[in-house]
Amino acid sequence: MSVTLYHNPKCSTSRKAVDLLQDKGIDAEVVEYLKAGWDAETLNRLAKSTGVGFTGLLRKREEEAKALIERGASDDEIRAAMIANPVLVERPIVETDKGARIGRPLDSVLEIL
Numbered sequence: 626m627s628v629t630l631y632h633n634p635k636c637s638t639s640r641k642a643v644d645l646l647q648d649k650g651i652d653a654e655v656v657e658y659l660k661a662g663w664d665a666e667t668l669n670r671l672a673k674s675t676g677v678g679f680t681g682l683l684r685k686r687e688e689e690a691k692a693l694i695e696r697g698a699s700d701d702e703i704r705a706a707m708i709a710n711p712v713l714v715e716r717p718i719v720e721t722d723k724g725a726r727i728g729r730p731l732d733s734v735l736e737i738l
Contacts, residue, residue, distance in 0.1 A: 627736060628653040628738070631671075631718040639717040643727045646719070649738060653719070672700070674725040679703040682727070684715045702725050 630646060635640045646653045647658050672679045677702045682704045683690040693703055709712045717728040723737040 626651075626722055626738075629720045630655050631714070631716065631720070632717045633659055634714075635655045636716050638728060638731060641731055642717040642719060642734065645731060645734065651738065658714065658716075661709050663711050663714065665704055665708065668704050668707055668714075671720065671725050672704075674720065675718070675727055676724075677727065679707075682707070682718075683716055684713055687713055689713060691707060 630639075630642055632643065632655050634657065643653075643655065645665065654682050666731060668679070669681070672682055675681065680694060680703065683693065683703065685691065685694070689706065693706060693713075698706070715727050715729065717734075718736040719726055719728060719736045719737065726733045726737055728734050
């Protein structure tokens with residue numbers, strides 16, 4: 626099974642996701658998205674496979690994310706903002722052949738392992 630973890634090493638929950646995958650013996654591809662950035666294709670896929678859409682992928686603690694939600698930004702506007710400012714995407718996200726989950730709560734990723 627292919628497993629990808631979209632990871633921010635400064636985030637304790639994201640680090641716990643790394644530990645969870647290692648504890649399960651899963652060798653995941655780890656993508657540090659703050660360095661790598663996002664592309665439209667990946668964000669489209671994650672918005673669909675998580676089932677939460679673009680608004681659900683937003684890290685609501687970020688002021689820019691709050692502003693996008695308050696003004697009712699379109700999916701295209703949200704995606705463009707995420708590409709321009711990768712920190713706007715919630716973390717961690719685990720993606721497998723079975724789908725993708727935002728690791729909040731962390732146990733939600735177990736559904737797709």
